[in-house]
Structure formats: structure tokens, C-alpha cells
Amino acid sequence: MLSYLLRRLAISLPILLGITVIIFYIASQMPGDAVMAMISQETPMAEDLMKLRRGQLGLDQPLPVQYLRWLGQLAQGNLGFSFQTGEPVGAILAARIFATLQLMFTALLVAIVLGVVLGVISALKQYSALDYSLTFLGFTGISIPDFFFGMSLVYVFAIRLNLFPTSGIKTAGEPYTLADNLYHLVLPATALALARTATFMRYTRASVLEVMNNDHVRTARAKGLSEWRVTARHILRNALIPVVTVIGFSLPVLFAGSVIIETIFQWPGVGLMFVNAVTSRDSPVIMGYVLFSAIVVQISNLLTDVAYGWVDPRIRYD
């Protein structure tokens, strides 16, 4: 297992290195640089000052040289400084990541529970009216844009029924309490969970249907096991294995989806920060976020592989 993990990491490294090249290239093409952010155009002799400062910072060097210097800084954990606020990008990310993770994992939990339960029910009652309705709802779930669903939730539950707040992570001006935080979490987490719930449901249904027709299920019935035992021990245990993969691969999608949901609900996570950085062309923050998202994907792929081996003892890593 350990050697497998090490080998996987060894494969990830060149990929991550390639990613830094792509990200650096994209950022270098962005209009504006650190010096333009530091020196106002109105300063007397702005042109000369900027030239001087660029020389000091090494921004007049060829791109490959700049890349290597940037990579060196990156290896030391320095992601650069925001053009807008001057804060280190690493610190901005660290301060906001908790809000995003809270939103993501709440949505994931909701989606797993609802999606798997509904998927199993749908499969066990195949071709019933319930199955057809759930399948139709599943299609609808993956087709509604999450921002439209989020706006509808705000309209119904926050404006019309006045049950939940319209935006934010806590009531403004009041000290943080967990209850208040969770109260604010309900609508954005539901909005983010919808598409994933539908996906998990469809995969669970397909997987259960496939296992249900296997020989070992017939054998289990033939030896007189109760229907409950057959379902729980013989069908579900096998059927849920591939669902683990789908859940793992949905982490990057959730991460990207949080960009939209955080914008609608003004949820102060890294996604909202990213959108603001793009609007104000704050390239160090954009680079930091994109790199971070790539690392999230690599980690979730690795976790998926490990979890897959854990739930399915037939899989060996060697």
C-alpha cells in the first residue's frame, strides 16, 4: 500500500510541475503586473520608475528565468502577494479555505445520503411510478444551472417564506455562533448539493440494478435468506463500491461549483475570492487559486483510489 502511494505521488509530481508551467504561462499573459499595481500612473516620471522597479524585481528577465525564480519561491511556500491588498496569497487562501470546505463537505454529505438512498429505492422498485419520477427528477437535477436553482431557493425560502437568510456566512455585526453559521449554510449547501445528488442517484441506481441480476444474489435468495439480508448484505455491499469512485471524482466538480454558489450567496470562501480576483485582474491571487484547485484534484484522485481499495478488498495495489 505504502509503495503504491509513493508511486502514485511520483506520477503526480511531473503532472503538478507541468501544471505550474501552464499556470505561470497563463498568468504571464495577463494584462498588468505587480509594478503597475504598485506605482500609480499619476506619479511623476511613472514610466522610468516602473522600469526601474521591474528591473529590481526581475520582471524584465526572459520568461523561463522568471518561471524558475517563481518556482523557487513556490517551493518555499511563497505564492506571491495580492496586487490589491498586498497580503500574501497563501494567507488569503488559508483565511478563506475553511468556509469553502464547510460548504463543500456539507453539500457532499447531503448529496451522498440523499443520492444513495434514492438511487437504491429507485432500483429496488424498478419500473414503478416512483422509479420513473425519481429518474425524471434526476435528469432535471443535472440540467438546472446551480445558480438558477440557488436564486429560486433564495426567492422561495428567504424572500417569500422568510425562513432563511439570503446571503452571508453569519449574521452581520454579531459574534460567531455555530448555530447561526449552520442556519446560514442551509440554502447554499442545498443549492450546491442538487446536481451531485442527482448524479449519485443515477449511478447508484445503475449499479444496484447490475448487481441485482448477479448469480450470487439468486443463490442468496435460494438458500432462504430474508429479503432484507439479501438487499443489505449481498446487493448493497457490492453495488456501492463503484459509487465510491463517482463520489471521489465529484470533489473537483464541487470545488468548481462552489465558485458560483459562493458568488450568489456572498459566502466568503476561496471561490468568491477567485471571482473577485478575476474581475480586478489580481493575477497572483488567480494563480494561487488555480494551483490550489489543481492540488485539490490530485489529492481527491489519490483519496478515491485509496478508498476504492479499502471498500473492495479484491483490489490489490502492487
Added chain:
Amino acid sequence: MTAATPVVFPATESQVRGESLWGKARRRFFRHKLAMAGLWILGTMVLLAIFAPMIERYPPNEINLEAMSQPPSLEHWLGTDTTGRDYWSRLVHGARVSLSVGLVAVSISTVIGVVLGSLAGYGGGKIDMVIMRFTDMVMTFPSLVIIIAVVAVLGPSIYNTMLVIGLLSWPTIARLVRGQFLSLREQQFVVAARSIGVAPVEIIFRHLFPNVLSAVIVAATFGVAVAILQEASLSFLGLGVQAPTPSWGNMLRDVQTLSILEGMPWLWIAPGIMIALAVLSINFIGDGLRDAFDPRSTL
């Protein structure tokens, strides 16, 4: 092109009745109720989009300060927005933009995906390694994140939206084509073709490609749905199609204030439903195509 080439399918049913596989698939597709519903809805939308200049009731960008923020009426079927522009006219013109972005983006990504996938799958060895490592890298970014980052460089516009979505969505199709090619290229009909000296380009297009065509069509169909959602997300964030050109996504962007959300629901419900309906019907069509080509698949 398809009539001359034998299409070998894993799920081949009996061919005794002399009906071609494509004929069979077509028959199964037209029996698929949801796919038919999707085809009708999407067909209507395409007609609305094509004939938008004829069915518009007012020019879509014409500001009318005497008819601002009106609810739906006989005069303005879907009401007017905060600058008095007729919402029905904007919606049908938005259909043009949203549907064509989806179509163009997927055409770009399908061509790239098929070419790279064929090269990797048929070439094998080093070519395969290089192309697949590159594919891995592109796939390592959550797609919306990298699309937003690239748009930030190029600047938002309708053409950049099509281009960026297309240039970053090919890995799915590339992997699909490569996987199929890897197993197909060792089969006897390919070995036979190679042994009589058929050129690689001809082997790829005459002998291998027809076998993956159905899978590519299905993947591309679902790709259109994804691309429409991505365009809507980008435009919603203000990074896609720019005002005053209407697209369903940027129509939803302009209405994010609480007062509009509460007081003028027609301004956000109509474009939202259009996106959902378009994506839903394309997903139904994709599902019908998949069932038609491969009746054994359950998902």
C-alpha cells in the same frame, strides 16, 4: 460513408432481417419517449433561435424608458427589464447566442478530442504517453476554474467563450477514442488492412473511426449540454457573453439584486427555465442515442 463500412458492435443483435445497425439504432431512438420529447423541445428552441429577427416584437437592445420594469402583458409577452427592453425579444435572441456557443464549442472540442485520441490510440508507445500526460494535465483543473482563468487573460467576449470552452473540454472524447482504438487496433480486420499496406490515415478513418463514431456522437451530445451550462455560468459571472448582447446566462446576471429577485420574478425565471429546458432536452436526446446505439448500457 457509413453504408460502406461494416460497423462492429459489442452489443450486436441478430442481423438476420437485413436491417443495418444504423437503421436499428434509428428505430430504437425514435421509440425513446423522453428523447422524442427532448427533440421536439430543442427543435422548437432552434426554430425560435433561427427566426429570432422575425418573431422578435421589438429590437432586443432597444431601450424604452417609458416602459421600464413592466410585468408580462399582451404588449410585452414576458414583460420588460429595468431599461424597458422587451424580454421576449431578448430571450429569443439569447437562444441564438446560447445554442450556438454550445454547438461551436463542442465542434471544437470534438475535433481536437478525436484527432488527439486517434493519434494516441493508434500510435501507441511514446506518442500515446506524451498525449495522455498532456490530457492528464488538462484534466487536473476543475474545468470551470481553468476556463475562468483563461478568459481572464483573453478578455470576455462571445468568441472567446466558444473558443475557451472548446479548447478545454476535449479530454473526455480524447480518452474515449484512445481507449477504443487501443483495443480495436489489435483486431484482425485492422491487422489485415495493415498487412496489405493500407496507409495509417486510411486505417484510422476508414476502419477504426466508424467503430467509435456512435460513442463520439453520444459524448458530443452530452458535451453540448455541458457547454451550454458552462457558457451560462461564465456569462452569469460576467466573464462570458458581454452586454448588450443577450445570452440566457447574462440575462440572469443583471437581475441579482434582491429587489428584482423579489419584485420582478419574470426577469430571472424565464431565462433560467430556458437554460434548464435546453439542457434537459439535450440530455434526454443523449440518453436516447446511447440507448439506441447500445441497448445493454443502463446509464
